[in-house]
Amino acid sequence: MTAMTCPTSKLEKLLVSIDGSEFSEGAVREAIGLAKTCKSKLFAVSVVETNDEFEALAPDLVEKAEKETKALLDSVKERAKKEGVDCETIAHEGQEPYRFVVEEAAKRQAEMIIMGRRGRTGIKRLMMGSVTAKVIGHAPCKVLVVPKAAKVEYKNILIATDGSHYSEAAVREAIGIAKKCGSKVAAICVATSEAVADLAKKNVDKVAEIGKAEGVTVEAILGTGIPYDTIVETAKKRGSDLIVVGTHGRKAIERLLMGKVAERVVGHADCAVLVVKA
Secondary structure, eight states, rough: OOOOOOOOOOOSSSEOOOOOOOOGHHHHHHHHHHHHHHTTTEEEEEEEEHHHHHHHHHHHHHHHHHHHHHHHHHHHHHHHHHHTEEEEEEEEESOOHHHHHHHHHHHHHHHEEEEOOOOOOGGGGGSHHHHHHHHHOOOOOEEEOOTTTOOOSSSSSEEESSSSSSHHHHHHHHHHHHHHHHEEEEEEEEESSSHHHHHEEEHHHHHHHHHTTOOOOEEEEEEEESSSHHHHHHHHHHHSSSSEEEEESGGGGTOOOHHHHHHHHOOOOOSEEEEEEE
């Protein structure tokens, strides 16, 4: 992150989730940069995925993974220290890694979780990786997903809205960031058919009005086609470095899914995506 202004007013605690793969690199880099800019405490968490059967059959492999995880966390702590960032490391082992990430975020009262994202080849194009999806679906706070090569500079923000109250939280967040960082902002709503075009237009015009009231100019874009595809392509064409989306709450079945459009935007975007909870 190159912006010298902290993008939001309260980012006292950040949690970065790392898995030792190359895909975590963007998340680690941005987490340290954001913690430095916002003077946040950083928690780095990594989970060795294992179970009782695996531990009994291959204790050597589990021990090797534990050592690698410790080395990984130590290297992140060292990188943070060089930037003057206070970083605490947390290692876990067990099934369903996302649970540990979500629990640590709640326990530490983190305002944001920062994660990487897998590549986009083959079947992975359809999903962003189940751990990332489940963290977003269950997280108690907003989640920033950073592809390996993405840099978040808060210069050019795209807000994806569908007019729901879930989107409204994302709109407020994005406009707040733009106000602090002087970002260029556009809002997009995708009409999947002619019948809903007027409603989609009203949705983006409403975002522009909210922006105007805050002294932020928002370009209103009416998109057509497949929602996630249109959002991702619009971000690419505009050179957006951040897409902001809202997602469902954590009640009943909504706990299991974060919303298909949001999930696919996260899975396909070249830039970072900030997922904001209503």
